[in-house]
Amino acid sequence: MKPQNTFAHKFFSERLAVIGTVWIFLWVIIALAGPLLRPDPTPHANNQFLEFSLLPPGSSVEKPNGAEFTYQLGSDRYGRDFLSRLMAGSAISLSVAGVAVLISLVIGLFLGALAGYKGGKIDMIVSWFLQVVWTVPTLLMVIAITIAFGKGFWQVFVAIGLTMWVEVARIVRGQFISMRELEFVQAAQALGLSDAKIMFKHMLPNAIGPIIVVAAANFAAAILIESGLSFLGVGAQIPVPSWGNIIKEHYHLLTSDLAWLAIIPGALIASLVLAFTWLGDGLRVAFEVNK
Secondary structure (H helix, E strand, O other): OOOOHHHHHHOOOHHHHHHHHHHHHHHHHHHHHHHHOOOOOOOOHHOOOOHHHHOOOOEEEOOOOOEEEEOOOOOOOOOOOHHHHHHHHHHHHHHHHHHHHHHHHHHHHHHHHHOOOOOOOOHHHHHHHHHHHHOOOHHHHHHHHHHHHHHOOHHHHHHHHOHHHHHHHHHHHHHHHOOOOOOOHHHHHHHHOOOHHHHEEEEEHHHHHHHHHHHHHHHHHHHHHHHHHHOOOOOOOOOOHOOOOOOHHHHOOEEEEEOOHHHHHHHHHHHHHHEEEEEEEEHHHOOOOOO
């Protein structure tokens, strides 16, 4: 029997990619379900009880309303349920990453396709712009854009998205340059089809593999950038929870017995970034994309 070479077979043969996909799917469910799964269903899991601050994991207390409540992962310095804050923070990190990647795909696909298909002066101008943006450190540019637009949740979406499109544009440009002289493109031109229809209906589907791979990598980068911005105070603003600002609230406890308050969100960031990296590697193998 001949070995199977389908997309699914090649992807599922990559065990780390499957593990990463399951881990990502789990956190997507947690982020989407929100209050239905959190022990503290209040908006942003911001129910504060100062008398129960910094309790260790597994602590059971009686709330002012008489109900008994167990802090499965302990409480933070404001007496908020730490597990609920982590679950709420996942929604922020994943939504910021998702919208940022979407923005980067829209910009990168348009400019990359235009440069790769048209060539000539348009390609020169777009390529020059790509090089200029490429030379600026990503985090520095994100901070500058965030400061220009102001601190806030939606500003982070735009700031990260506007800095991640370069890699998408480079990949799309290279794919379109390699395809524009192929027979199916020349046949479409001979039939009088518009440039937009040729680029996005006929050429783009043939470049979708590398684009999906780079999108997975951008997801990982966006989560890291969002966490860094929130830690620096220019991302999601308190009381909106983000894994980055949860670390900021508790990093001073790293040398104490309460170090887990900073270590756990850091470990979650690392695990999710690693999961997207594994997913990208699995997609690269499945789509047979060269590194």
